[in-house]
Amino acid sequence: MAENGERKGEVIKAIPEPTLRRLPIYYQYLKRMHDEKQFEYISCTRIGNDLNVLPIQVRKDLQVADAVGKPKLGYGVTELIHTIEDFLGWNNTTEAYLVGVGNLGSALLGYQGFREYGLNIVAAFDVDEKKVGTEVSGKKVLHAAKLPEMIRRMSIKIGILTVPASSAQQQADAMVKAGIHAIWNFSPVKINVPPGIIVQHENLASSLVVLSKKLALSLNAKA
């Protein structure tokens, strides 16, 4: 009970993060396969080959998501899609607010994909009076000053932070004070929050480093 929350018989185990990160990739792939309606069943071997993951790895990940397959055939494509949706909780949508309607914020507001993944960005906030009152991708832009009240009123749990470095901490503080539970931080600085608040920091520099080291290794190998 301490580490593994439980509710109505549904247990949330501590899932390996790498597995968690791969599941959406399988999902996206399966959706494409399903649209192309090429087969009713699909095997780990095929998924692995197509996605450049070891088949055994795929099977283990799917086992974690409680998928059940049939020997010689594989997994039913439609069933597998639903299994993953259920497992990731994409059937009950979570609502979120976004703060900072710059280029990045607008890009996220316009990304239709999120709804598919159980996230619904309800509204956006900014301090710029020129943006307040407008709509971006069908989402209303409100003044950032209204954020705390709105978080409380709608009991929003996730805040998406797409503001410049200079105001990131300040906006995060406002969110926390209003009772937010999790912050998805796209700003280029680390933000400090009290214990218990979840922060997921999207750090492009980290990804870039991984890419360029791989590149350096590859170019060196050829030389």
Next chain:
Amino acid sequence: MAENGERKGEVIKAIPEPTLRRLPIYYQYLKRMHDEKQFEYISCTRIGNDLNVLPIQVRKDLQVADAVGKPKLGYGVTELIHTIEDFLGWNNTTEAYLVGVGNLGSALLGYQGFREYGLNIVAAFDVDEKKVGTEVSGKKVLHAAKLPEMIRRMSIKIGILTVPASSAQQQADAMVKAGIHAIWNFSPVKINVPPGIIVQHENLASSLVVLSKKLALSLNAKA
């Protein structure tokens, strides 16, 4: 020699990816510390406390980057910054092209941070005639048809892909054909490339999944 490339005595070892991802975070932190000029030396204990990483972990990561510290004092802040810069190769800039000047593409073009991390986006490409000829954050937008020739002429190694799902594979193919070495893929689909080409896929769905599972766990624990 097979796995570890070598050139001019400089060895590129296979660095643990988690370490690689944390180094930029230390770097950003150290830069802030340096600007605030609070101390000449800094210890792993302090870095770890401030960044919510175990001090031992910090020390191991810094060891990988060849940093040397002094007992009782810690690491010289300025020296440490340079050590990380050297290690990550941020002193010799890599040039890149970006394809797809939508909201996300524009956000990346406007992100000043990249230059600090050794990446210089030289120009951008798009198929939209309305965008071609304009400038975004000081970078010229050229027609996508010119991409292959430009990659060859400038011997560009990194391509940044910020196009819609529908044209991602097509643009990736064009890059590969022109001789690109690595693709940083922000489009929401997996792209297929020949062996030897490096692809780093930025998948927001993966991050979102990690965030919402953590949130679910945390909400459950409280309930």
Next chain:
DNA sequence: TATTTATCGATATAATTTTATCGATAAGAA
């Protein structure tokens, strides 16, 4: 019907990554 085959599921091994331990060192205080 018997045989072959592809694949799953469970279990076991290997590799990687994280965390802990402990002696060595140098600064600062007694």
Next chain:
DNA sequence: TTCTTATCGATAAAATTATATCGATAAATA
């Protein structure tokens, strides 16, 4: 100068994650 303390660096243990093995199963084929 000697003692205490904070910290590094090296080495060791633990935890996590990835990969391999192998029997069981069900479809396809002979």
